[in-house]
Amino acid sequence: MALQLEVSLATEKKEKPDFNKLGFGQIFTDHMFVMDYSEGKGWHDPRIVPYAPLTLDPAAMVFHYGQSVFEGLKAYRTRENNILLFRPDKNMHRMNVSNERIDMPQIDEAFVLEALRELIKIDQDWIPSAPGTSLYIRPFMIATEPYLGVRPSHSYKLVIILSPVGAYYAGGMKPVKIHVESKYVRAVRGGTGNAKTAGNYAASLKAQSEAKVLGYEQVLWLDGVEGKYIEEVGAMNVFFKVKGEIWTPALNGSILDGVTRNSVLQLLRDWGLPVHEKRISMEELQQAHANGELEEAFGTGTAAVISPIGELNWNQHQMFINGQEVGELTMKLYDTLTGIQYGEVEDKFGWTVKVL
Amino acid sequence: MALQLEVSLATEKKEKPDFNKLGFGQIFTDHMFVMDYSEGKGWHDPRIVPYAPLTLDPAAMVFHYGQSVFEGLKAYRTRENNILLFRPDKNMHRMNVSNERIDMPQIDEAFVLEALRELIKIDQDWIPSAPGTSLYIRPFMIATEPYLGVRPSHSYKLVIILSPVGAYYAGGMKPVKIHVESKYVRAVRGGTGNAKTAGNYAASLKAQSEAKVLGYEQVLWLDGVEGKYIEEVGAMNVFFKVKGEIWTPALNGSILDGVTRNSVLQLLRDWGLPVHEKRISMEELQQAHANGELEEAFGTGTAAVISPIGELNWNQHQMFINGQEVGELTMKLYDTLTGIQYGEVEDKFGWTVKVL
Incomplete structure (x- = not known):
């Protein structure tokens, strides 16, 4: 019926x-x-x-x-x-x-x-x-x-x-300070990490509150098995630009399959940038940063679209990224995605649906 | 105020x-x-x-x-x-x-x-x-x-x-068949496993449903990190009697600190039985079973109080316990606990609180 x-x-x-x-x-x-x-x-x-x-x-x-x-x-x-x-x-x-x-x-x-x-x-x-x-x-x-x-x-x-x-960046886009979470876990292989279910968010609040007390706006979640590999940032997916190439954690069952993540990947590939969906350890990222190779970092999600990351704090490592300025690629992705969303940039992938 | x-x-x-x-x-x-x-x-x-x-x-x-x-x-x-x-x-x-x-x-x-x-x-x-x-x-x-x-x-x-x-065992106490869960995870170290929060239960339903289809009444959860160590059974804590000694998973942050679990431990110690709160691998349990040393198994929780386990199914191992009969210790714990709860057995630990 x-x-x-x-x-x-x-x-x-x-x-x-x-x-x-x-x-x-x-x-x-x-x-x-x-x-x-x-x-x-x-x-x-x-x-x-x-x-x-x-x-x-x-x-x-x-x-x-x-x-x-x-x-x-x-x-x-x-x-x-x-x-x-x-x-x-x-x-x-x-x-x-x-x-x-x-x-x-x-x-x-x-x-x-x-x-x-x-x-x-x-x-x-x-x-x-x-x-x-x-x-x-x-x-x-x-x-x-x-x-x-x-x-x-x-x-x-x-x-x-x-x-x-209202506009997410009413006061202008400003890179956020992120605490890399080593104590709490958001999700694990075999759990509900790739489902947008209420319990995942309840489970994330305590880490968020503790990070705030330390002066950070969000947490970066690591995997629940080894506590080594990068998963998500706050309630967003996360991307890194390293020596001109793009890294983002591969969908592994404990990461949300973000619509903005998927769109960013398509744009990057369309622009001819080398993109790697892979397992990324904090060790590896910290090494890239120490070598001066970590050029940009940003989160992706519906609310903010693109959220630049200016600082990552992991154990003893305080990693500043791109002089805590919004990166060029970060800005280009934001402008392109919001441009498509508001009908001001050509929608070559057919992403928008006209209601009226 | x-x-x-x-x-x-x-x-x-x-x-x-x-x-x-x-x-x-x-x-x-x-x-x-x-x-x-x-x-x-x-x-x-x-x-x-x-x-x-x-x-x-x-x-x-x-x-x-x-x-x-x-x-x-x-x-x-x-x-x-x-x-x-x-x-x-x-x-x-x-x-x-x-x-x-x-x-x-x-x-x-x-x-x-x-x-x-x-x-x-x-x-x-x-x-x-x-x-x-x-x-x-x-x-x-x-x-x-x-x-x-x-x-x-x-x-x-x-x-x-x-x-x-109503009475949980209206038709008499009957050992349950348990599927040892290898695909889904209930909780992980750093997660919310030791909190009685709604999301933990939502996360458990799918495994439960799939186990039902296979003919099992409950699942036995393994740890989220290695998938090796025993955590809980369904929404209950779990105990094993091996060669006259009692094993139960130690509280590790991802296991609920059950009131019935705690009471069972006190009773067993009071009765002079050797009790081990420890990390228990399925490997170790299966070995004990193969050696004919696994004498009884049961879950503990408020609803059932004590729930005897008659069968554990783990990968290729179908483990029958105590001929699928209710064990002697299992029954004694049930009788003692319910006896105390209904005021018919001496409450030597001062567990009951009189309302009327």
């Missing part, structure tokens, strides 16, 4: 915030998309409804056993007032990869993407237009069955909420 | 279920305990209120970043109609260990335990009396702030719900 999207519009609309003072993820639009899953019945009742609280039994399994996955993507308003999404099919697909890992049902990727497009059309007035601003889109799926036994839930809810967000 | 517990009783009480047909964790009592935390203000508004759904913003951080911990303990009705708790201070303390690991605020353990006692008194009619039945108690704490950035929440909710549960 084909799913049929129902729409109930809000009778009263919220007051819009000052679009020049948007932060991140604290303001939400007038509507949301909701769809329910019940064992035996499958997904049902897809609907766009006024943004409202969720009412869940205290025994709802998401509170106890953490079956929860999410995605993050953005809609961009172009100078010509079109609305573009950036590779949304990648997010829908990854949601299903995450669902599979923690034993949640698959979604119909095409249907949910279509519902998202409808939702964005309805709340289009919430998409800001100032440079660097966008509409952050958060699809998430949670276990709702009220049951205290450890097994997969028999019911779920898929929700999409929208949040207008 | 001292916390002041407020009580609002339900005007209508639910119909009681058939206490002879109780399952596990699907029926809840008339009331629940709730307390809120706000940054700056701390914990406030502790209250016992009618059992009701929780209303949370769709952006509430628990849905996205998994800050959620829980505990599980039971209240037992004795033959004399007293109500006993079993080592509840251990659960309250462990909740704070879990809170610390995922950067959530500490609770006042004594205050929450006192509130729990009040809640149990109010809902005492829900505590069943048939042999093996009890009132399962589920305290849990979740992040409630509506915010989509990755950092600890600024607000939380602590909730305690109660569920009358």
Whole structure:
């Protein structure tokens, strides 16, 4: 039976915030998309409804056993007032990869993407237009069955909420200081590292807080087996430019398959740069730095797009990168990706999807 | 400022279920305990209120970043109609260990335990009396702030719900078949394995489902670093009796510090048995089995108390234990522990706490 999207519009609309003072993820639009899953019945009742609280039994399994996955993507308003999404099919697909890992049902990727497009059309007035601003889109799926036994839930809810967000680099792009984490582990081979599941983020908070106390903005995660190999930085993938070549950790099961990571790799290869997806040890990176060969470093993710790294702190090694300035390649990637996202640079890979 | 517990009783009480047909964790009592935390203000508004759904913003951080911990303990009705708790201070303390690991605020353990006692008194009619039945108690704490950035929440909710549960071994105690898990990992050194956090359980579901398909009831988890050493079985700690001596994996940071595990260790030492908390490889265990030295195996946890293991399947090795019969020591531990819990065996360690 084909799913049929129902729409109930809000009778009263919220007051819009000052679009020049948007932060991140604290303001939400007038509507949301909701769809329910019940064992035996499958997904049902897809609907766009006024943004409202969720009412869940205290025994709802998401509170106890953490079956929860999410995605993050953005809609961009172009100078010509079109609305573009950036590779949304990648997010829908990854949601299903995450669902599979923690034993949640698959979604119909095409249907949910279509519902998202409808939702964005309805709340289009919430998409800001100032440079660097966008509409952050958060699809998430949670276990709702009220049951205290450890097994997969028999019911779920898929929700999409929208949040207008300000420019990530409102005060200009500034390289971040990173603490290389030796005590805590984010994920391990055989674990959930390549799934965008809530528990991975809960597990990361303590290291983040301790790094902040030491004066660092993020942590660089090492592998959980040997504590030697580079995985991710904060909630982003990470890249290094060494003697003109690009290194990034290979996808090994414990690293998230980032959409921005994938796009950066395609751009770099298109530009003819030598790219190595490989296992990178901190030892090797530190050696490259000591030899003056580590030219640039940056994180990639939906929120920041590209985040330059100015300093890495690993045990006794304080490694400054590119004089703590934004590197040339880092800047070129940022300008190209955001240019494509806002429709100002030719989209030769067909990454953008026009909503309006 | 001292916390002041407020009580609002339900005007209508639910119909009681058939206490002879109780399952596990699907029926809840008339009331629940709730307390809120706000940054700056701390914990406030502790209250016992009618059992009701929780209303949370769709952006509430628990849905996205998994800050959620829980505990599980039971209240037992004795033959004399007293109500006993079993080592509840251990659960309250462990909740704070879990809170610390995922950067959530500490609770006042004594205050929450006192509130729990009040809640149990109010809902005492829900505590069943048939042999093996009890009132399962589920305290849990979740992040409630509506915010989509990755950092600890600024607000939380602590909730305690109660569920009358049937006898775990209603059909008699039966040894379980266990699949030794070589593909998936539950937790790793530096991770969250010793915290009772929701994400650990989400991470465990897929392995459990795949083991079920193969005909096994639970999985035995191996360490995340080498995939060699025994950690836990399902959501329980695990013990082995080898040539009259007891082995259990030492607490290493990735294993949960079980209250039943701790109690079993005390009993065994009190009985003069040689007990080894140590690193146990599957190789070593399989060797002991091959030599005919593996006499008994069992899991320990709040729900089952003691769960005998009749078969372990590891790679090519199908290991039957004690002819798939419940072992003598296994049975003695079960009888002693449940005897203490129901007030029928002398509580020489002072483990039980009388509520009524």
